[in-house]
Amino acid sequence: MTAQVVSLINLKGGVAKTTTTVQLAECLASEFSQRVLVIDLDPQTNATIALIGEDKWDKLDRDNKTIFQLFNDKLEGTNHFDINKAIQNKASNLRLSNLSLLASSIRFIDIQDRIAEIAVKTHHSIAPMEVLKSAISHKLDSYDYILIDCPPNLGYITQNGIEISDYFLIPTIPDRLSIYGLPQIIKNIHKFSERRSLKIRCLGLVITKYSSSSGLHSKVMKGELAERYQQSFADLHIDPAPIFQTTIPQANTTAEAMEYEKGPKTFREKYGYSKSGDLPLYKYVVNLAKEFIEYVNDG
Amino acid sequence: MSEHPQNIDQSSENNDNLFPKLSSENTINSQPTILPELLAPILPENTVINNENISEITPIDFPVAKSITENSTVEIINSVNSSEQLLISNTSEQIVPELFENYFENYVNQDIVINDLVENNPLDDWELAILNLPNLDTKPHDEDYLDNSSHQLNTGFYVEQNTVTMEMIYTKLLDLESEIFDLKKEINSLKHSPKSHETKTESKKTKKPDFTEVFNPLKSLRENGPDNLKNQLDKMTNDELKEIIRSYNIKKAKEMKGIDRPQMVSDIIQYAERELNRGGVFLQDR
Numbered sequence: 001m002t003a004q005v006v007s008l009i010n011l012k013g014g015v016a017k018t019t020t021t022v023q024l025a026e027c028l029a030s031e032f033s034q035r036v037l038v039i040d041l042d043p044q045t046n047a048t049i050a051l052i053g054e055d056k057w058d059k060l061d062r063d064n065k066t067i068f069q070l071f072n073d074k075l076e077g078t079n080h081f082d083i084n085k086a087i088q089n090k091a092s093n094l095r096l097s098n099l100s101l102l103a104s105s106i107r108f109i110d111i112q113d114r115i116a117e118i119a120v121k122t123h124h125s126i127a128p129m130e131v132l133k134s135a136i137s138h139k140l141d142s143y144d145y146i147l148i149d150c151p152p153n154l155g156y157i158t159q160n161g162i163e164i165s166d167y168f169l170i171p172t173i174p175d176r177l178s179i180y181g182l183p184q185i186i187k188n189i190h191k192f193s194e195r196r197s198l199k200i201r202c203l204g205l206v207i208t209k210y211s212s213s214s215g216l217h218s219k220v221m222k223g224e225l226a227e228r229y230q231q232s233f234a235d236l237h238i239d240p241a242p243i244f245q246t247t248i249p250q251a252n253t254t255a256e257a258m259e260y261e262k263g264p265k266t267f268r269e270k271y272g273y274s275k276s277g278d279l280p281l282y283k284y285v286v287n288l289a290k291e292f293i294e295y296v297n298d299g
Numbered sequence: 300m301s302e303h304p305q306n307i308d309q310s311s312e313n314n315d316n317l318f319p320k321l322s323s324e325n326t327i328n329s330q331p332t333i334l335p336e337l338l339a340p341i342l343p344e345n346t347v348i349n350n351e352n353i354s355e356i357t358p359i360d361f362p363v364a365k366s367i368t369e370n371s372t373v374e375i376i377n378s379v380n381s382s383e384q385l386l387i388s389n390t391s392e393q394i395v396p397e398l399f400e401n402y403f404e405n406y407v408n409q410d411i412v413i414n415d416l417v418e419n420n421p422l423d424d425w426e427l428a429i430l431n432l433p434n435l436d437t438k439p440h441d442e443d444y445l446d447n448s449s450h451q452l453n454t455g456f457y458v459e460q461n462t463v464t465m466e467m468i469y470t471k472l473l474d475l476e477s478e479i480f481d482l483k484k485e486i487n488s489l490k491h492s493p494k495s496h497e498t499k500t501e502s503k504k505t506k507k508p509d510f511t512e513v514f515n516p517l518k519s520l521r522e523n524g525p526d527n528l529k530n531q532l533d534k535m536t537n538d539e540l541k542e543i544i545r546s547y548n549i550k551k552a553k554e555m556k557g558i559d560r561p562q563m564v565s566d567i568i569q570y571a572e573r574e575l576n577r578g579g580v581f582l583q584d585r
Binding site: 031032286290293294297 | 530
């Protein structure tokens with residue numbers, strides 16, 4: 001059975017795309033025993049650092065085992081990148097044998113504006129948005145889920161993720177700035193998938209960093225968010241995707257969970273037993289993963 | 300309220316303190332004050348309160364009559380001065396204004412000397428002060444502070460610049476009576492409740508959920524079919540699957556060691572199918 005590939009996308013930075021990617025990956029791997037691969041397409045490299053730590057990333061980067069090398073090979077006509085060696089098993093400080101990572105690199109920033117040149121450099125054998133697909137397509141059977149952490153734009157790097165994805169998931173904070181670009185995300189991905197004859201669909205919208213004490217969050221959640229989101233689908237005459245019932249609360253523990261060096265023993269310990277609302281923090285992640293599985297299975 | 304007598308120093312620095320601690324030298328001078336508002340709420344509208352018509356007032360309903368007709372109130376009032384007439388009818392839920400009048404009149408021309416009992420108790424602790432009222436010494440009052448036009452209806456004690464009116468004492472008595480009534484009820488309920496040693500205390504540890512109540516694979520299979528059962532199981536965590544297996548005794552504990560997720564899902568589905576088809580062979584033969 002081929003993996004279900006999901007890209008996490010939002011045009012705005014800081015909406016917990018990386019955190020949601022890592023949370024879902026670790027939860028699916030540890031609590032549901034799923035084989036998960038995380039592909040870090042974001043040149044900021046945060047998911048990579050969260051999953052393998054800085055030291056290991058530095059070694060990978062020096063050994064040309066990051067996604068940067070994959071793209072750079074196409075630009076420079078070299079052949080250093082080997083997907084089998086680049087994928088790191090037992091990622092995460094939870095030492096999960098079924099969680100793997102394809103790491104990013106900060107050096108990716110240096111070449112991100114040159115990716116369009118790949119078509120010319122490869123004599124149009126590979127389109128700029130097909131680089132990742134060309135490398136990973138034969139690995140899809142090895143995983144149950146592939147989660148792609150995308151940068152906060154819809155440029156060529158993100159398009160590489162969209163190209164191989166079955167779904168895209170939109171994490172957002174329930175405030176005005178974060179939901180501002182929702183229609184643009186949905187419209188642009190829809191147009192891109194039509195143009196490229198892709199099967200990608202919206203899996204849903206996840207509310208992150210929710211603060212129950214924030215009047216603005218409550219107000220946006222009750223009104224503008226759903227309205228703006230549903231209208232985006234209506235304008236395109238396509239079926240709306242759900243808003244996840246599980247909202248990830250704003251919590252220090254969640255931010256601290258991204259610190260690789262902390263070294264917790266279990267998933268629950270990592271995401272915290274302390275309560276936010278009625279539930280311990282780890283339970284929000286479990287519930288999010290349950291909904292995630294449900295929507296993917298139903299899709 | 301009526302005006303305070305001339306000997307009260309209104310500019311005292313303790314003016315803001317409503318109930319200053321009293322010394323043993325403090326003297327409460329019983330004297331009537333004009334309190335038509337005390338009786339106004341319980342009298343018919345437009346009733347002119349004066350000496351002539353007061354005796355003609357008939358008993359009327361009083362808003363808190365139910366609680367003050369309890370025997371305990373009467374006992375407390377009696378204990379203040381056994382010679383006093385009862386203010387409240389012991390048999391009806393009404394206050395008799397004539398009895399009020401008599402009661403207040405008996406305090407006219409009397410001084411109440413605060414004794415040692417009150418000395419060590421702050422006067423704002425009214426419950427204590429009132430409970431100890433029987434210990435107050437009373438003596439006839441030889442000064443005439445009375446306003447003759449109103450003394451039948453009102454009375455009050457003056458403690459320096461602070462007035463301790465009968466209304467305040469009476470209100471406090473009602474409060475006390477209410478508390479006593481509640482306490483009696485509580486004691487009665489305790490008497491009739493199961494003994495404390497029979498009551499089990501809840502464990503502080505979080506109770507593990509009983510999955511036989513949360514999820515029934517047999518029911519799920521019967522109602523939704525095998526695909527839906529599998530979908531439901533796919534959404535469960537490894538721990539939840541283990542709990543189902545444990546709760547339904549699908550596998551022994553030692554068989555659970557090292558079991559993987561696909562095997563757990565498979566075991567639960569097999570269990571549900573087996574249970575659903577139980578007795579099927581028997582029926583087929585007949």
